[in-house]
Amino acid sequence: MSETASTRTPLSPTPRSSLTRAKERGRTDRAELDAVLDAGLICHLGVVLNGSPVVIPTIYGRDGDTLYLHGSTGAGNLRAAMAGEVSLTVTHVDGIVYARSAMHFSMNYRSAVIHARPIEVTDPDERMHALRVIVEQAAPGAWDAVRSPNKKEMAATVVLALDLTEASVKVRTGGPRDEEADIATGGVWAGVLPLRQVFDAPISAPDLDPEIEVPQHVLSRVSDAVLAG
Incomplete structure:
Protein backbone atom coordinates (compact mmCIF):
# COMPACT_ATOMS: atom_id res chain seq x y z
CA MET A 1 0.00 0.00 0.00
CA SER A 2 1.31 3.48 -0.87
CA GLU A 3 2.42 5.78 1.89
CA THR A 4 0.34 8.86 2.54
CA ALA A 5 1.86 12.21 1.65
CA SER A 6 2.10 13.10 5.35
CA THR A 7 4.38 10.12 6.15
CA ARG A 8 6.66 10.36 3.12
CA THR A 9 10.01 12.09 3.15
CA PRO A 10 10.30 15.60 1.67
CA LEU A 11 11.60 16.04 -1.85
CA SER A 12 15.40 15.81 -1.71
CA PRO A 13 17.11 17.88 -4.39
CA THR A 14 19.81 16.37 -6.56
CA PRO A 15 22.12 18.28 -8.92
CA ARG A 16 19.55 17.71 -11.68
CA SER A 17 16.47 18.59 -9.66
CA SER A 18 17.89 21.60 -7.78
CA LEU A 19 16.51 24.96 -8.92
CA THR A 20 19.06 27.44 -10.23
CA ARG A 21 16.73 30.45 -10.74
CA ALA A 22 13.80 31.80 -8.72
CA LYS A 23 14.60 29.35 -5.95
CA GLU A 24 11.95 30.92 -3.71
CA ARG A 25 9.33 29.32 -6.00
CA GLY A 26 10.56 25.82 -5.22
CA ARG A 27 8.51 23.44 -3.11
CA THR A 28 9.80 20.49 -1.11
CA ASP A 29 6.54 19.04 0.21
CA ARG A 30 5.65 15.83 -1.61
CA ALA A 31 1.98 16.72 -1.23
CA GLU A 32 2.56 19.60 -3.66
CA LEU A 33 4.19 17.23 -6.15
CA ASP A 34 1.17 14.94 -5.83
CA ALA A 35 -1.20 17.87 -6.35
CA VAL A 36 0.52 19.03 -9.54
CA LEU A 37 0.60 15.53 -11.01
CA ASP A 38 -2.94 14.60 -9.97
CA ALA A 39 -4.41 17.75 -11.51
CA GLY A 40 -2.83 17.06 -14.89
CA LEU A 41 -4.11 15.30 -17.98
CA ILE A 42 -1.02 15.42 -20.18
CA CYS A 43 2.68 15.16 -19.42
CA HIS A 44 5.62 15.82 -21.73
CA LEU A 45 8.20 13.06 -21.86
CA GLY A 46 11.71 13.95 -22.98
CA VAL A 47 13.85 11.16 -24.46
CA VAL A 48 16.90 10.85 -26.70
CA LEU A 49 15.84 9.13 -29.92
CA ASN A 50 18.47 8.26 -32.51
CA GLY A 51 20.87 10.73 -30.94
CA SER A 52 18.44 13.66 -30.88
CA PRO A 53 16.19 14.97 -28.10
CA VAL A 54 12.46 14.42 -28.59
CA VAL A 55 9.62 15.61 -26.36
CA ILE A 56 6.43 13.55 -26.54
CA PRO A 57 3.04 14.60 -25.08
CA THR A 58 1.29 11.61 -23.52
CA ILE A 59 -1.22 10.65 -20.84
CA TYR A 60 -0.10 9.22 -17.52
CA GLY A 61 -1.28 8.14 -14.10
CA ARG A 62 0.17 8.39 -10.59
CA ASP A 63 -0.07 5.85 -7.80
CA GLY A 64 1.86 6.88 -4.70
CA ASP A 65 5.51 7.41 -5.62
CA THR A 66 5.15 5.77 -9.04
CA LEU A 67 4.09 7.35 -12.30
CA TYR A 68 2.87 5.07 -15.08
CA LEU A 69 3.05 5.54 -18.86
CA HIS A 70 1.91 3.27 -21.65
CA GLY A 71 2.06 2.97 -25.40
CA SER A 72 2.42 0.67 -28.37
CA THR A 73 5.13 -1.98 -28.37
CA GLY A 74 6.16 -0.50 -31.71
CA ALA A 75 6.64 3.04 -30.38
CA GLY A 76 10.24 4.12 -30.85
CA ASN A 77 10.01 6.77 -28.15
CA LEU A 78 9.11 4.16 -25.52
CA ARG A 79 11.98 1.91 -26.58
CA ALA A 80 14.25 4.95 -26.26
CA ALA A 81 12.80 5.68 -22.82
CA MET A 82 13.64 2.17 -21.63
CA ALA A 83 17.21 2.56 -22.87
CA GLY A 84 18.22 5.31 -20.47
CA GLU A 85 17.26 8.31 -18.38
CA VAL A 86 14.24 10.48 -19.20
CA SER A 87 12.82 13.77 -18.04
CA LEU A 88 9.09 14.29 -17.65
CA THR A 89 7.19 17.46 -16.88
CA VAL A 90 3.63 18.52 -16.03
CA THR A 91 2.68 22.21 -16.06
CA HIS A 92 -0.49 24.15 -15.22
CA VAL A 93 -0.88 27.82 -16.19
CA ASP A 94 -3.05 29.63 -13.64
CA GLY A 95 -2.85 33.18 -14.94
CA ILE A 96 -1.10 35.72 -17.15
CA VAL A 97 0.72 38.34 -15.12
CA TYR A 98 0.48 41.80 -16.70
CA ALA A 99 3.23 44.18 -15.63
CA ARG A 100 4.08 47.82 -16.30
CA SER A 101 7.28 46.76 -18.03
CA ALA A 102 7.56 44.21 -20.83
CA MET A 103 10.43 42.47 -19.05
CA HIS A 104 8.28 41.81 -15.98
CA PHE A 105 5.38 40.08 -17.74
CA SER A 106 5.08 36.56 -16.34
CA MET A 107 2.73 33.68 -15.64
CA ASN A 108 1.35 32.14 -12.50
CA TYR A 109 1.93 28.43 -12.76
CA ARG A 110 2.49 25.08 -11.04
CA SER A 111 5.02 22.72 -12.53
CA ALA A 112 6.78 19.46 -11.75
CA VAL A 113 9.85 17.96 -13.39
CA ILE A 114 10.73 14.29 -12.91
CA HIS A 115 14.09 12.65 -13.63
CA ALA A 116 14.07 8.87 -13.74
CA ARG A 117 15.10 5.68 -15.48
CA PRO A 118 11.85 4.02 -16.62
CA ILE A 119 11.30 0.37 -15.80
CA GLU A 120 9.12 -1.84 -17.98
CA VAL A 121 6.27 -3.34 -16.00
CA THR A 122 6.02 -7.06 -16.76
CA ASP A 123 3.94 -8.43 -13.89
CA PRO A 124 0.44 -9.05 -15.34
CA ASP A 125 -1.41 -7.75 -12.28
CA GLU A 126 0.66 -4.58 -12.06
CA ARG A 127 0.31 -3.98 -15.80
CA MET A 128 -3.47 -4.11 -15.50
CA HIS A 129 -3.34 -1.93 -12.39
CA ALA A 130 -1.16 0.60 -14.19
CA LEU A 131 -3.59 0.87 -17.09
CA ARG A 132 -6.43 1.38 -14.64
CA VAL A 133 -4.46 4.18 -12.95
CA ILE A 134 -3.81 5.85 -16.32
CA VAL A 135 -7.46 5.66 -17.40
CA GLU A 136 -8.69 6.92 -14.04
CA GLN A 137 -6.26 9.86 -14.18
CA ALA A 138 -7.95 11.19 -17.31
CA ALA A 139 -11.46 9.79 -16.84
CA PRO A 140 -12.32 9.04 -13.20
CA GLY A 141 -14.94 6.33 -12.86
CA ALA A 142 -14.57 5.08 -16.43
CA TRP A 143 -12.53 1.92 -15.81
CA ASP A 144 -15.34 0.06 -14.07
CA ALA A 145 -17.85 1.09 -16.73
CA VAL A 146 -16.03 -0.21 -19.81
CA ARG A 147 -14.52 -3.44 -21.13
CA SER A 148 -11.11 -4.30 -19.69
CA PRO A 149 -8.15 -4.77 -22.07
CA ASN A 150 -8.01 -8.23 -23.66
CA LYS A 151 -4.93 -10.43 -24.16
CA LYS A 152 -4.29 -9.14 -27.68
CA GLU A 153 -4.43 -5.51 -26.54
CA MET A 154 -2.18 -6.19 -23.57
CA ALA A 155 0.35 -7.97 -25.79
CA ALA A 156 0.55 -4.87 -27.99
CA THR A 157 1.07 -2.51 -25.05
CA VAL A 158 4.19 -1.45 -23.19
CA VAL A 159 3.76 -0.18 -19.64
CA LEU A 160 6.50 1.85 -17.98
CA ALA A 161 6.94 2.84 -14.35
CA LEU A 162 8.85 5.94 -13.24
CA ASP A 163 9.96 6.43 -9.65
CA LEU A 164 9.15 9.92 -8.32
CA THR A 165 12.12 10.17 -5.97
CA GLU A 166 14.06 12.67 -8.08
CA ALA A 167 11.66 15.52 -8.73
CA SER A 168 11.31 19.27 -8.41
CA VAL A 169 8.22 21.43 -8.00
CA LYS A 170 8.02 25.11 -8.83
CA VAL A 171 5.07 27.44 -8.23
CA ARG A 172 4.47 31.11 -8.97
CA THR A 173 1.54 33.03 -7.49
CA GLY A 174 0.62 36.66 -7.01
CA GLY A 175 0.86 39.81 -9.07
CA PRO A 176 3.61 41.54 -11.04
CA ARG A 177 6.98 42.38 -9.52
CA ASP A 178 7.39 45.82 -11.04
CA GLU A 179 10.22 48.27 -10.56
CA GLU A 180 9.47 51.11 -8.18
CA ALA A 181 10.12 53.64 -10.94
CA ASP A 182 7.54 52.00 -13.23
CA ILE A 183 4.98 51.93 -10.41
CA ALA A 184 5.60 55.62 -9.72
CA THR A 185 5.27 56.52 -13.40
CA GLY A 186 1.79 54.97 -13.57
CA GLY A 187 -0.53 55.04 -16.56
CA VAL A 188 -0.32 51.29 -17.35
CA TRP A 189 -2.66 48.60 -16.05
CA ALA A 190 -1.01 45.82 -14.08
CA GLY A 191 -2.49 42.69 -12.53
CA VAL A 192 -3.36 39.07 -13.21
CA LEU A 193 -5.66 37.57 -15.81
CA PRO A 194 -6.67 34.24 -14.19
CA LEU A 195 -6.83 31.14 -16.35
CA ARG A 196 -8.67 27.91 -15.60
CA GLN A 197 -9.61 24.77 -17.48
Whole structure:
Protein backbone atom coordinates (compact mmCIF):
# COMPACT_ATOMS: atom_id res chain seq x y z
CA MET A 1 0.00 0.00 0.00
CA SER A 2 1.31 3.48 -0.87
CA GLU A 3 2.42 5.78 1.89
CA THR A 4 0.34 8.86 2.54
CA ALA A 5 1.86 12.21 1.65
CA SER A 6 2.10 13.10 5.35
CA THR A 7 4.38 10.12 6.15
CA ARG A 8 6.66 10.36 3.12
CA THR A 9 10.01 12.09 3.15
CA PRO A 10 10.30 15.60 1.67
CA LEU A 11 11.60 16.04 -1.85
CA SER A 12 15.40 15.81 -1.71
CA PRO A 13 17.11 17.88 -4.39
CA THR A 14 19.81 16.37 -6.56
CA PRO A 15 22.12 18.28 -8.92
CA ARG A 16 19.55 17.71 -11.68
CA SER A 17 16.47 18.59 -9.66
CA SER A 18 17.89 21.60 -7.78
CA LEU A 19 16.51 24.96 -8.92
CA THR A 20 19.06 27.44 -10.23
CA ARG A 21 16.73 30.45 -10.74
CA ALA A 22 13.80 31.80 -8.72
CA LYS A 23 14.60 29.35 -5.95
CA GLU A 24 11.95 30.92 -3.71
CA ARG A 25 9.33 29.32 -6.00
CA GLY A 26 10.56 25.82 -5.22
CA ARG A 27 8.51 23.44 -3.11
CA THR A 28 9.80 20.49 -1.11
CA ASP A 29 6.54 19.04 0.21
CA ARG A 30 5.65 15.83 -1.61
CA ALA A 31 1.98 16.72 -1.23
CA GLU A 32 2.56 19.60 -3.66
CA LEU A 33 4.19 17.23 -6.15
CA ASP A 34 1.17 14.94 -5.83
CA ALA A 35 -1.20 17.87 -6.35
CA VAL A 36 0.52 19.03 -9.54
CA LEU A 37 0.60 15.53 -11.01
CA ASP A 38 -2.94 14.60 -9.97
CA ALA A 39 -4.41 17.75 -11.51
CA GLY A 40 -2.83 17.06 -14.89
CA LEU A 41 -4.11 15.30 -17.98
CA ILE A 42 -1.02 15.42 -20.18
CA CYS A 43 2.68 15.16 -19.42
CA HIS A 44 5.62 15.82 -21.73
CA LEU A 45 8.20 13.06 -21.86
CA GLY A 46 11.71 13.95 -22.98
CA VAL A 47 13.85 11.16 -24.46
CA VAL A 48 16.90 10.85 -26.70
CA LEU A 49 15.84 9.13 -29.92
CA ASN A 50 18.47 8.26 -32.51
CA GLY A 51 20.87 10.73 -30.94
CA SER A 52 18.44 13.66 -30.88
CA PRO A 53 16.19 14.97 -28.10
CA VAL A 54 12.46 14.42 -28.59
CA VAL A 55 9.62 15.61 -26.36
CA ILE A 56 6.43 13.55 -26.54
CA PRO A 57 3.04 14.60 -25.08
CA THR A 58 1.29 11.61 -23.52
CA ILE A 59 -1.22 10.65 -20.84
CA TYR A 60 -0.10 9.22 -17.52
CA GLY A 61 -1.28 8.14 -14.10
CA ARG A 62 0.17 8.39 -10.59
CA ASP A 63 -0.07 5.85 -7.80
CA GLY A 64 1.86 6.88 -4.70
CA ASP A 65 5.51 7.41 -5.62
CA THR A 66 5.15 5.77 -9.04
CA LEU A 67 4.09 7.35 -12.30
CA TYR A 68 2.87 5.07 -15.08
CA LEU A 69 3.05 5.54 -18.86
CA HIS A 70 1.91 3.27 -21.65
CA GLY A 71 2.06 2.97 -25.40
CA SER A 72 2.42 0.67 -28.37
CA THR A 73 5.13 -1.98 -28.37
CA GLY A 74 6.16 -0.50 -31.71
CA ALA A 75 6.64 3.04 -30.38
CA GLY A 76 10.24 4.12 -30.85
CA ASN A 77 10.01 6.77 -28.15
CA LEU A 78 9.11 4.16 -25.52
CA ARG A 79 11.98 1.91 -26.58
CA ALA A 80 14.25 4.95 -26.26
CA ALA A 81 12.80 5.68 -22.82
CA MET A 82 13.64 2.17 -21.63
CA ALA A 83 17.21 2.56 -22.87
CA GLY A 84 18.22 5.31 -20.47
CA GLU A 85 17.26 8.31 -18.38
CA VAL A 86 14.24 10.48 -19.20
CA SER A 87 12.82 13.77 -18.04
CA LEU A 88 9.09 14.29 -17.65
CA THR A 89 7.19 17.46 -16.88
CA VAL A 90 3.63 18.52 -16.03
CA THR A 91 2.68 22.21 -16.06
CA HIS A 92 -0.49 24.15 -15.22
CA VAL A 93 -0.88 27.82 -16.19
CA ASP A 94 -3.05 29.63 -13.64
CA GLY A 95 -2.85 33.18 -14.94
CA ILE A 96 -1.10 35.72 -17.15
CA VAL A 97 0.72 38.34 -15.12
CA TYR A 98 0.48 41.80 -16.70
CA ALA A 99 3.23 44.18 -15.63
CA ARG A 100 4.08 47.82 -16.30
CA SER A 101 7.28 46.76 -18.03
CA ALA A 102 7.56 44.21 -20.83
CA MET A 103 10.43 42.47 -19.05
CA HIS A 104 8.28 41.81 -15.98
CA PHE A 105 5.38 40.08 -17.74
CA SER A 106 5.08 36.56 -16.34
CA MET A 107 2.73 33.68 -15.64
CA ASN A 108 1.35 32.14 -12.50
CA TYR A 109 1.93 28.43 -12.76
CA ARG A 110 2.49 25.08 -11.04
CA SER A 111 5.02 22.72 -12.53
CA ALA A 112 6.78 19.46 -11.75
CA VAL A 113 9.85 17.96 -13.39
CA ILE A 114 10.73 14.29 -12.91
CA HIS A 115 14.09 12.65 -13.63
CA ALA A 116 14.07 8.87 -13.74
CA ARG A 117 15.10 5.68 -15.48
CA PRO A 118 11.85 4.02 -16.62
CA ILE A 119 11.30 0.37 -15.80
CA GLU A 120 9.12 -1.84 -17.98
CA VAL A 121 6.27 -3.34 -16.00
CA THR A 122 6.02 -7.06 -16.76
CA ASP A 123 3.94 -8.43 -13.89
CA PRO A 124 0.44 -9.05 -15.34
CA ASP A 125 -1.41 -7.75 -12.28
CA GLU A 126 0.66 -4.58 -12.06
CA ARG A 127 0.31 -3.98 -15.80
CA MET A 128 -3.47 -4.11 -15.50
CA HIS A 129 -3.34 -1.93 -12.39
CA ALA A 130 -1.16 0.60 -14.19
CA LEU A 131 -3.59 0.87 -17.09
CA ARG A 132 -6.43 1.38 -14.64
CA VAL A 133 -4.46 4.18 -12.95
CA ILE A 134 -3.81 5.85 -16.32
CA VAL A 135 -7.46 5.66 -17.40
CA GLU A 136 -8.69 6.92 -14.04
CA GLN A 137 -6.26 9.86 -14.18
CA ALA A 138 -7.95 11.19 -17.31
CA ALA A 139 -11.46 9.79 -16.84
CA PRO A 140 -12.32 9.04 -13.20
CA GLY A 141 -14.94 6.33 -12.86
CA ALA A 142 -14.57 5.08 -16.43
CA TRP A 143 -12.53 1.92 -15.81
CA ASP A 144 -15.34 0.06 -14.07
CA ALA A 145 -17.85 1.09 -16.73
CA VAL A 146 -16.03 -0.21 -19.81
CA ARG A 147 -14.52 -3.44 -21.13
CA SER A 148 -11.11 -4.30 -19.69
CA PRO A 149 -8.15 -4.77 -22.07
CA ASN A 150 -8.01 -8.23 -23.66
CA LYS A 151 -4.93 -10.43 -24.16
CA LYS A 152 -4.29 -9.14 -27.68
CA GLU A 153 -4.43 -5.51 -26.54
CA MET A 154 -2.18 -6.19 -23.57
CA ALA A 155 0.35 -7.97 -25.79
CA ALA A 156 0.55 -4.87 -27.99
CA THR A 157 1.07 -2.51 -25.05
CA VAL A 158 4.19 -1.45 -23.19
CA VAL A 159 3.76 -0.18 -19.64
CA LEU A 160 6.50 1.85 -17.98
CA ALA A 161 6.94 2.84 -14.35
CA LEU A 162 8.85 5.94 -13.24
CA ASP A 163 9.96 6.43 -9.65
CA LEU A 164 9.15 9.92 -8.32
CA THR A 165 12.12 10.17 -5.97
CA GLU A 166 14.06 12.67 -8.08
CA ALA A 167 11.66 15.52 -8.73
CA SER A 168 11.31 19.27 -8.41
CA VAL A 169 8.22 21.43 -8.00
CA LYS A 170 8.02 25.11 -8.83
CA VAL A 171 5.07 27.44 -8.23
CA ARG A 172 4.47 31.11 -8.97
CA THR A 173 1.54 33.03 -7.49
CA GLY A 174 0.62 36.66 -7.01
CA GLY A 175 0.86 39.81 -9.07
CA PRO A 176 3.61 41.54 -11.04
CA ARG A 177 6.98 42.38 -9.52
CA ASP A 178 7.39 45.82 -11.04
CA GLU A 179 10.22 48.27 -10.56
CA GLU A 180 9.47 51.11 -8.18
CA ALA A 181 10.12 53.64 -10.94
CA ASP A 182 7.54 52.00 -13.23
CA ILE A 183 4.98 51.93 -10.41
CA ALA A 184 5.60 55.62 -9.72
CA THR A 185 5.27 56.52 -13.40
CA GLY A 186 1.79 54.97 -13.57
CA GLY A 187 -0.53 55.04 -16.56
CA VAL A 188 -0.32 51.29 -17.35
CA TRP A 189 -2.66 48.60 -16.05
CA ALA A 190 -1.01 45.82 -14.08
CA GLY A 191 -2.49 42.69 -12.53
CA VAL A 192 -3.36 39.07 -13.21
CA LEU A 193 -5.66 37.57 -15.81
CA PRO A 194 -6.67 34.24 -14.19
CA LEU A 195 -6.83 31.14 -16.35
CA ARG A 196 -8.67 27.91 -15.60
CA GLN A 197 -9.61 24.77 -17.48
CA VAL A 198 -13.21 23.56 -17.55
CA PHE A 199 -15.02 20.68 -19.19
CA ASP A 200 -17.77 21.51 -21.67
CA ALA A 201 -21.00 19.58 -22.17
CA PRO A 202 -20.41 15.93 -23.24
CA ILE A 203 -20.92 15.03 -26.91
CA SER A 204 -22.19 11.49 -27.48
CA ALA A 205 -20.64 9.33 -30.21
CA PRO A 206 -22.64 9.43 -33.47
CA ASP A 207 -23.11 5.64 -33.39
CA LEU A 208 -24.32 5.58 -29.78
CA ASP A 209 -27.71 4.09 -28.97
CA PRO A 210 -29.84 7.19 -28.24
CA GLU A 211 -31.31 5.47 -25.20
CA ILE A 212 -27.90 5.40 -23.48
CA GLU A 213 -27.57 8.45 -21.26
CA VAL A 214 -24.36 10.21 -20.32
CA PRO A 215 -23.14 8.43 -17.15
CA GLN A 216 -22.76 10.22 -13.86
CA HIS A 217 -18.98 9.80 -13.74
CA VAL A 218 -18.82 11.92 -16.91
CA LEU A 219 -21.41 14.48 -15.82
CA SER A 220 -19.68 14.93 -12.48
CA ARG A 221 -16.76 16.61 -14.23
CA VAL A 222 -18.93 19.20 -15.98
CA SER A 223 -19.93 22.33 -14.10
CA ASP A 224 -23.60 22.97 -13.39
CA ALA A 225 -23.35 26.26 -15.30
CA VAL A 226 -22.27 24.46 -18.47
CA LEU A 227 -25.03 21.87 -18.20
CA ALA A 228 -27.63 24.53 -17.53
CA GLY A 229 -26.47 26.67 -20.43
